[in-house]
Amino acid sequence: MTVKVFIDGEAGTTGLQIRERLSPRADLQLLSIDPARRKDAAARAELLNGADAVILCLPDDAAREAVALIDNPAVKVIDASTAYRTAEGWTYGFPEMAAGQRAAVAGSSRVSNPGCYPTGFIALVRPLVEAGLLPASWPVTVNAVSGYSGGGRAMIAEFEDTTSANFTHEPYRAYALNLGHKHVGEMQGHTGLEHPPLFAPAVGRYAQGMIVEVPLQLSALPGRPTLDDVHQALAAAYAGERFVEVASLDEARALKGLDPEGLNGSNRLKLFVFGDPARGQARLVALLDNLGKGASGAAVQNLNLMCGLDEAAGL
Template identity: 70%
Template sequence: MTAKVFIDGEAGTTGLQIRERLEKRRDIELVSIAHEKRKDADERQKLLNSADAVILCLPDDAAKEAVALIENGKTKVIDASTAHRVAPDWAYGFAEMSNDQRDKIAASRRISNPGCYPTGFIALVRPLVEAGIVPRDWPLSVNAVSGYSGGGKSMIAEFENTGAPEHTSVPFRIYAMAQKHKHAPEMREYTGLAHGPVFAPSVGRYLKGMLVEVPLPLWALKAKLADVHGALARAYEGERFVKVASLEEASATKTLDPEGLNGTNELKLYVFGHDEEARLVALLDNLGKGASGAAVQNMNIALGLDEGAGL
């Protein structure tokens, strides 16, 4: 029997990518609201309650409203918004984060999809905190650049609608300078840090792809480059979608293209530098492992399907 899946908000950037990953699969049945009933609250509630899994691709308030409409105890929800990412009764949907995270996702009816920036940051930092290499109260910073699709429809329009009043031609820009970015809480929560990092996000003139960087003064941490690499390699040994480049590969790498893993659900981690200082870098597709790919992976785990199906 196939599982019934409803994408609430399938017309958005993430929703479209999820649908593309799911529509050719034979182990699930995609259900959609009829065009003429898009504003019919009763029809939407009916679909939310009839599905085995619902993937929410909505703004935060709308996501909370959708969850409130689900009255049965069977529908599993994967929420791609930021509304529930640090909620205690929701499983955090980064399956590779810890040894028992897949079990938590599989057992939960409520799963929050991670943010794209936090996926890279948590992947780099959590194993180092757990290994005692980075103290929980260490002052970390994270620098990152994303393609403009990370800003949703409004930012995509800003970069692509040539001739429109809001169109921009800048090649690169920083943003969120007030240091109140919506991804900050999960960065702290799921790394075990006592304080969140100083987060410096930016956007470039390309559609998708992401680099997340964490600099480490190894001289102050009294750690060696091999210690850092070893902790990361052990944390993700045998993982299908998260890989750690060898120190030899990192040493031979002269540059990294933020679009290098586009169209995949992969996340690749690099440890650059020497025994005095390290530059940790995560490479991923902000619409792949950073959004739609992670949502499909979480749905697969939640429904007991092949984790890599559609990915």
């Protein structure tokens, strides 16, 4: 049976990449709205209720409006906005996050796609909290840099459109300086931390790709865990996963640097444990494509699970 899929917001950055991944597939039928009727509520409602699965690539308020238009209980919804990432009744779409999460996604009709930064942060931190190596009460800091595509059309224009009044030559920009980034609640809520992490995001002058880093003073933690302890906890958490890989300590030690564009075009997430055992310090790093495992790739993976298809199809 062919699954009918409607991408609401297919003209946006994430929507375009999802469509690119889905369009060659014979097991799916992609539904599209006439561009002239995109703001026609009746036309949208017809497609939203006539699809087997809907992927929302919209701003938060527009995503909420779209959900309100769906009255067909058989329609499965994946929302790529931040509107429902900590909402009751919605399943968090990070299948590798915890035991049972994949089954929860597969059995849900309402799935919230994770944010790109939270994907890396949760992947690094949650296993350590669950293993008792990192107390839930610990003050955690996360530093990250993303390609400018993560900021959507407006930011892409800033970095690419030389005719724009907002065009910038900045090589690097730290932002959310008041610590009010909208991903913080998601990061805290899905790791079990008792306090919001201190999040220091930045954007670099490249289109896509991301590094998320959590520095830890291991010698200050209760139990004084070693690099080996941290690595073992992460490796155990993701053993056998297709899209999440934990680099060996030998591989991490051999690296002289890390390219944020290293996994572009993929749905992969790679975790590294760097550090100095003598100093009792660690740098935990997640590498991913902010438009892959951080957005469109994750949405396709969740779609596959929800519709009973091969999880890796299109990826």
